Amino acid sequence: MSERKELVMKVVTAFAAGALFTVGLAISGMTKPDKVIGFLDVSGSWDASLAFVMVGAIGVHLTARRLLGSMKKPVFAHSFHVFARTRLDAPLIVGAALFGVGWGLSGYCPGPVIASSVVSGRPALVFIAAMVLGMGAWEILQRARVIDTNKEVAVTSDGAQESTDVS
Amino acid sequence: MQPLRYTIRMTHFTPLSALAGGALIGLSATMFWFLNGRVAGISGVFGDVVLGRAEARAPKGAFVAGMLVAAVLVGMLVPASFGASPRSIFTLGIAGLFVGVGTRMGNGCTSGHGVCGISRFSLRSIVATMTFMLVAGLTVLVVDHVWRIS
Numbered sequence: 001m002s003e004r005k006e007l008v009m010k011v012v013t014a015f016a017a018g019a020l021f022t023v024g025l026a027i028s029g030m031t032k033p034d035k036v037i038g039f040l041d042v043s044g045s046w047d048a049s050l051a052f053v054m055v056g057a058i059g060v061h062l063t064a065r066r067l068l069g070s071m072k073k074p075v076f077a078h079s080f081h082v083f084a085r086t087r088l089d090a091p092l093i094v095g096a097a098l099f100g101v102g103w104g105l106s107g108y109c110p111g112p113v114i115a116s117s118v119v120s121g122r123p124a125l126v127f128i129a130a131m132v133l134g135m136g137a138w139e140i141l142q143r144a145r146v147i148d149t150n151k152e153v154a155v156t157s158d159g160a161q162e163s164t165d166v167s
Numbered sequence: 168m169q170p171l172r173y174t175i176r177m178t179h180f181t182p183l184s185a186l187a188g189g190a191l192i193g194l195s196a197t198m199f200w201f202l203n204g205r206v207a208g209i210s211g212v213f214g215d216v217v218l219g220r221a222e223a224r225a226p227k228g229a230f231v232a233g234m235l236v237a238a239v240l241v242g243m244l245v246p247a248s249f250g251a252s253p254r255s256i257f258t259l260g261i262a263g264l265f266v267g268v269g270t271r272m273g274n275g276c277t278s279g280h281g282v283c284g285i286s287r288f289s290l291r292s293i294v295a296t297m298t299f300m301l302v303a304g305l306t307v308l309v310v311d312h313v314w315r316i317s
Binding site: 007009010011012013014015016017018019020021022023024025026027028029030031032033034035037040041042043044047048049050051052053054055056057058059060061062064065068071073074075076077078079080081083085086087088091092093094095096097098099100101102103104105106107108109110111113114115116117118119120122123126127128129130131132133134135136137138139 | 182185196199207209235239251254269285286290300303
């Protein structure tokens with residue numbers, strides 16, 4: 001298959017997957033923040049429904065990964081995504097905790113709020129604007145830190161121009 | 168200290184639709200992985216699209232576009248499937264900031280860690296999911312039962 005054809009197929013299938021994702025969210029109840037909060041609120045009258053969303057999603061995806069696990073490469077791409085980090089670290093835990101605060105505060109996580117943005121209007125849009133701001137702030141901080149690390153490497157390596165590409 | 172006051176939420180237990188919707192989400196993640204080789208983690212996909220980090224942005228942009236087009240259609244056909252957040256705009260703004268910083272710092276959200284990561288038995292994703300579930304639960308407890316803000 002030509003590069004161009006592959007890209008077209010990637011875009012078409014990604015669009016379909018995105019559409020399916022929203023339909024799944026909508027059917028499951030994830031696009032109702034009140035219901036999500038009801039799930040997170042174990043102290044009141046707990047609505048356990050959303051645990052079943054995870055059971056359904058993991059059930060299907062895990063089974064598919066088992067069945068198709070021998071595939072060497074994705075159908076329309078050259079390689080599968082490679083996971084750079086495998087060990088537990090502080091940013092993972094702190095980041096997950098911060099996300100948990102935001103999720104509990106609002107009842108929105110990224111998927112449902114993006115889907116809701118074209119239906120529920122302003123509240124979802126305000127959330128998304130703030131989310132983009134938060135994402136951007138973290139990226140800028142990360143890039144500044146990479147530059148900092150590069151400087152340190154340059155200073156301590158006695159003029160040798162090595163290992164400056166911190167990724 | 169005030170005693171916890173239990174509120175009754177007007178939501179219903181809907182395990183079957185939750186299971187069916189979840190299965191579709193799992194199918195979507197399966198498509199994106201085995202056709203495109205990418206993780207259907209929405210904070211990552213969306214973040215790469217808006218921050219311009221992805222080497223190949225087109226498929227991720229198409230994923231988000233698919234989400235939005237489907238949302239418009241579902242919103243027209245079954246408006247009741249979308250609900251409003253019980254929180255104020257101000258609270259939603261603060262929450263958005265937390266979600267933005269947190270998902271980038273922790274490399275994922277409910278879909279990336281909770282669905283895709285757990286499905287491949289990633290230790291990082293299992294720990295992340297337990298962490299954000301626990302903290303989200305505690306947050307609701309504090310916000311709804313101790314502070315009682317909107």
